Amino acid sequence: MDKLSVMQAFRRIVERGSFARAAxxxxxxxxxxxxxxxLLEESLGTTLLTRTTRAMSLTDAGRLFYDQAGGILDAVTRVETRIRDGAGAVRGHLKVNASSSFGQMVLAPMLPGFLDAYPDLRLSLSLDDRVVDMVEGGFDVSVRIRPTLPDSALVARRIGTMRQRIFAAPAYLRSVGRPEVPQDIGQHRVVGFLLADHLTTWTLHGPAGATVVLDLDPPVRVGNSLVLRDLLIAGQGIGTLPDFVSNEAEARGALVRVLPEWELPAPEIFAVTASRLGMDARVTAFLDHLRAALRT
Structure with a gap:
């Protein structure tokens, strides 16, 4: 029996919660x-997993084996990674998850250069506006944009900060007038982002440290930042956009800033990895390219 292979298989079964998914x-x-x-259980003389038709759970011995085997496998991975890095090789299969808008506006333009730099690398990019379970999905890295991330077994590395500003189309503002103070927003048609923490409450920070909290009831709510941007360009109201979505439309005059001295709190851009994976050569190479893209 190949002990390392069996350890890897056992850990995958536990983390995926299913023999079928692990297989x-x-x-x-x-x-x-x-x-x-x-065979592993017979060699150890104990039961590691209890299984029924509906559920699977670890025994105490199984938990001990899972924890200790994980440490051994991580140590082996670190040694292999150091050797691969020393040889300058980035290969294997990298699975990345990000939001749809970030994936289209930031990741898509940088991917050709990244893939050209590492021709031996296989890449799977999954775009989902909802936060996914990294272990369940088998992802190596997930790019998440949040003010903060909750404590978990995952490892989050801050790789950038984005700006969240208020926008509308020039035609909309000519038609209904431009807000002069934050409280004027309540008199306008607001287009909201369904998945945002600030869907109905905008906390705006302005000059000299001033803060204004607005309670809103957006009549139009969408779950994708690019759709929200397009609705604003079409003159459907006022809304907030991250800079990586708004930059191009603002540069060509399709959108203008509303109350330019006021902004929502700036969320952080996090690269999240499962602690068991750490920063291997594939993830390191990807994040180096992403940091470069965010600086441009």
Missing amino acids: ADLGVSPALLSREIK
Whole structure:
């Protein structure tokens, strides 16, 4: 029995919560995986997993084996990564998750250069505006934009900060008038972002440290920043946009800033990895290219 392979299989089963999903990840049959774990349990003289038709759980021995095996596998991964890095090789399969708008506006333009630099690398990019379970999805890195991230077993690295400003189309403002103070926003048609923390409450920071909190009830609410941008360009109201979505439209005059001295709190751009993966060569290379893209 290949102990390292069985350790990897056992950890994948626990993290995926299913023999079938783990087998699919590893490219083997569930039956083979089941036999391997049975042989492992027989060699240890104890039960590691209890299974029913509906659920699977770790025994105390299984929890101990999972924790200790994880440390061994992480140590092996670190050694392999150092060797690969020393040889300048970035290869394997990198799975990345990001929001739809960030993926289209920031990641898509940088990917050709990244892929050209590492031709031996396979890439899977998943775009989802909702926060996904990294372990469940098998992702190596997830790019998340949040004011803060909750404590978890994941490792979050801040790679940038974005600005969140208020915009409208020039035609809309000519038609209904331009807000002069934050409180005027309540008299306008607001287009809101469904997944934002500030959908109905805008906390605006302005000159000399001033803060104004607005309670709003947007009549139009969408779950994608690019759709929101296009609605604003079409003159459908006033809304907030991150800079990576608004920059191009503002530069060509399709959108203008409303109350330019006032902004919402600036969210951070985080690169999130599962602690078991750390910063291997694939993730390091990807984040180096992403940081460069964010600086341009």
